[in-house]
Amino acid sequence: MALIVQKFGGTSVKDAERINNVANIVTAVYREGNDVVVVVSAQGDTTDDLTEKAQEINPKASKREVDVLLSAGEQISAALLSMAIEKMGYPVVSLLGWQAGFETTSDHGNARIKRVNADRIRKELDQHRIVVVAGFQGVNRYGDITTIGRGGSDTSAVAIAATMHADLCQIYTDVDGVYTADPRKIPGAVKLPSISYDEMLELATLGAQVLHNRSVEMAKKYNIELEVLSSLTGERGTIVKETSSVEKMLITGVAKDDNIARISIIGVPDKPGLAFKIFSKLASKGINVDIILQSIGRNGTKDISFTVEKNKLEEALEQLQSYEETWGASGVVSDDNVTKVSVVGAGMESHPGVAAEMFEALYSRNVNIQMIATSEIKISVLVNKADGERAVEAIHDKFFANYN
Amino acid sequence: MALIVQKFGGTSVKDAERINNVANIVTAVYREGNDVVVVVSAQGDTTDDLTEKAQEINPKASKREVDVLLSAGEQISAALLSMAIEKMGYPVVSLLGWQAGFETTSDHGNARIKRVNADRIRKELDQHRIVVVAGFQGVNRYGDITTIGRGGSDTSAVAIAATMHADLCQIYTDVDGVYTADPRKIPGAVKLPSISYDEMLELATLGAQVLHNRSVEMAKKYNIELEVLSSLTGERGTIVKETSSVEKMLITGVAKDDNIARISIIGVPDKPGLAFKIFSKLASKGINVDIILQSIGRNGTKDISFTVEKNKLEEALEQLQSYEETWGASGVVSDDNVTKVSVVGAGMESHPGVAAEMFEALYSRNVNIQMIATSEIKISVLVNKADGERAVEAIHDKFFANYN
Secondary structure (H helix, E strand, C coil), X not given: CCEEEXXXXXXXXCCHHHHHHHHHHHHHHHHCCCEEEEEECCCCCHHHHHHHHHHHHCCCCCHHHHHHHHHHHHHHHHHHHHHHHHXXXXXXXXXXXXXXXEEECCCCCCCCEEEECCXXXXXXXXXXXXXXXECCEEECCCCCEEECCCCHHHHHXXXXXHHCCCCEEEXXXXXXXXXXXXXXXCCCCCECCEEEHHHHHHHHHCCCCCCCHHHHHHHHHHCCCEEEEECCCCCCCEEEECCCCCCCCCCCEEEEECCEXXXXXXXEECCCCHHHHHHHHHHHCCCCEEEEEEEECXXXXXEEEEEEEHHHHHHHHHHXXXXXXXXXXXXXXXXXXXXXXXXXXXXXXXXXXXXXXXXXXXXXXXXXXXXXXXXXXXXXXXXXXXXXXXXXXHHHHXXXXXXX | CCEEEEEECHHHXXXXXXXXXXXXXXXXXXXXXXXXXEEECCCCCHHHHHXXXXXXXXXXXXXXXXXXXXXXXXXXXXXXXXXXXXXCCCCEEEECHHHHCEEECCCCCCCCEEEXXXXXXXXXXXXXXXXXXXXXXXXXXXXXXXXXXXXXXXXXXXXHHHHCCCCEEEEEECCCCCECCCCCCCCCCCECCEEEHHHHHHHHHCCCCCCCHHHHHHHHXXXXXXXXXXXXXXXXXXXXXXXXXXXXCCCCEEEEECCEXXXXXXXXXXXXXXXXXXXXXXXHCCCCEEEEEEEECCCCEEEEEEEEEHHHHHHHHHHHHHHHHHHCCCEEEEECCEEEEEEECHHHHHCCCHHHHHHHHHHHCCCCEEXXXXXXXXXXXXXXXXXXXXXXXXXXXXXHCCCC
């Protein structure tokens, strides 16, 4: 007997059939004698429908009212799932964010969970009820409804699991686990039985988009074992935990991120402090910089290149161009026709040959590398967008050819 | 400067255009320097859509979960109306039932408001905000969401008005006031400038369906002045208050109720207590009996006739037939091809000729009267359904011919 937290995303509850399917999964775990807390997202299109209604009335509506509006989505799916579980004859109760004790900051639309007061959830579990919690939402100190932004319901689920010391937190989604590469693109991609928090974090950052970083970070902090799995296949998924497996795999995955653009500032005078000024200017506008490369130029100047999210490119260029003269640079150029390809693996820490093998794979397929960045468990390269798919294939073949 | 509570029904907020229209009405009253609390119902079809979703999953869902589901409807319309008011540049805040302090009994789907703790509403008004409250909903002592059943949002509005001693409670609806008869049927029907609580109660019972009885009863108890008016015409509506006007009108309205059926128990032995047994049997099944007529039959027997709501007819007949022999009655017959036509007016208390004039009007158009019931301020007759329209016309002509 264990305490299991399960989270189901919007596609898993999109219609009556899928809701009944979720009810089957939930009650099967309950029947085994477990305490079950279920966190649900809004049904497939509900959030979009509600957003559209708001847009029509006031595209600049306050975030407070947007939160009141959108939180109705999870309220609806929580009630419907509870009804499906009732129909199967099991005791169940739905709780909204404020009822489930989600106390958050007041940052509407992107609130942080300060604390989960799980008294009510515990009381319901003591009554042997399945507890269905509306994800994504909480309440601030003034008693106003908040939503917790990106990755919302995943984060809700992990927060409950952390607060209640759950034995497992299952994240049901429309993929059945974490793969060595995007399985829709790379036929040889393999599902990993397990992966470490750090590897999962690197993969999430790199656009694998299975789990939101925020939920993985919280799981890591409180050492909550996550399982990523599909609500349709019924197969075991991928476990995310502190150490991935006894025999550490060299690398666990290859990921590609197209949402990226490169900026180069050309001919910057070679004086101390300039890089700091440039990047703090961008940071002050909330623009995150990723791979940074600085090269020695001619005549005591240097070129500084870096990548930003593609949708921040324009804003970044505006910032930089207004300071170009002040800094004495000779020009700013950009390229959004690029892709970042990365390999991730805790094993590479103790295995210095990975970078060389990766570069060899790319060379063998004639892929030109524009920039390189490395961390303890990740190597990323920037390549032409047209070469992206080929690069992922090449690297995946190199490291996973004999995995199956 | 006054405190004004305004309630808008589902058709008044059914789409963006109508919501903007409501925002115009609300802000106009606010601009005049008034404190404004607005109560909204769910948008036109939302409640039906949500009910349909629930039906598909579990037609026998618990009332608790149905309340969680349905209360999302008013949540959505409250947020949308607030957004429309924001767009016009006015300070506004939406509050759900639990935030607005609606404390109710636990009778899900039909909860009674025990108390409105209006602290939060007052605080928001002190900040000069327009307060938009989701109607129809509250919270019970366990912190669970409840809905307050029929006439819900009207009752929510009157409860706030009563608690906060509002100067006026405006009920915006799709008719522009209370008429002397149904204006869609009777061309000469006239809008009343005012009407008393008691008259309004009689008219509501009689199927005029402008205001739900529960809200009128509450308004009467706390002496809250109501105004029934249209959200589209911008005209003054009908004021409902303690005394209707200085020169009391003889009668204020003619109403027709088709949702009725007549039952007769034939040949009941003329012994004491039998009527009590019959009607307590029906009461125990929640069947309300309206007009009752007892006639002396032959050979020491009597016939007892009465009316019930049409949709309760079958259930009533089942109850009666199973006891027919016990009571020694010779038969039970029923007729659902009947209509109740009533005149209401506080003036008739001191004017005994009204009944005679009414019967004369019916006689002049050859309408046969099956049953008659009277109260201090109402006279009802049961007639053939086919005669219903003609009966209303005849009576209306008699009393209101010179009103315009």
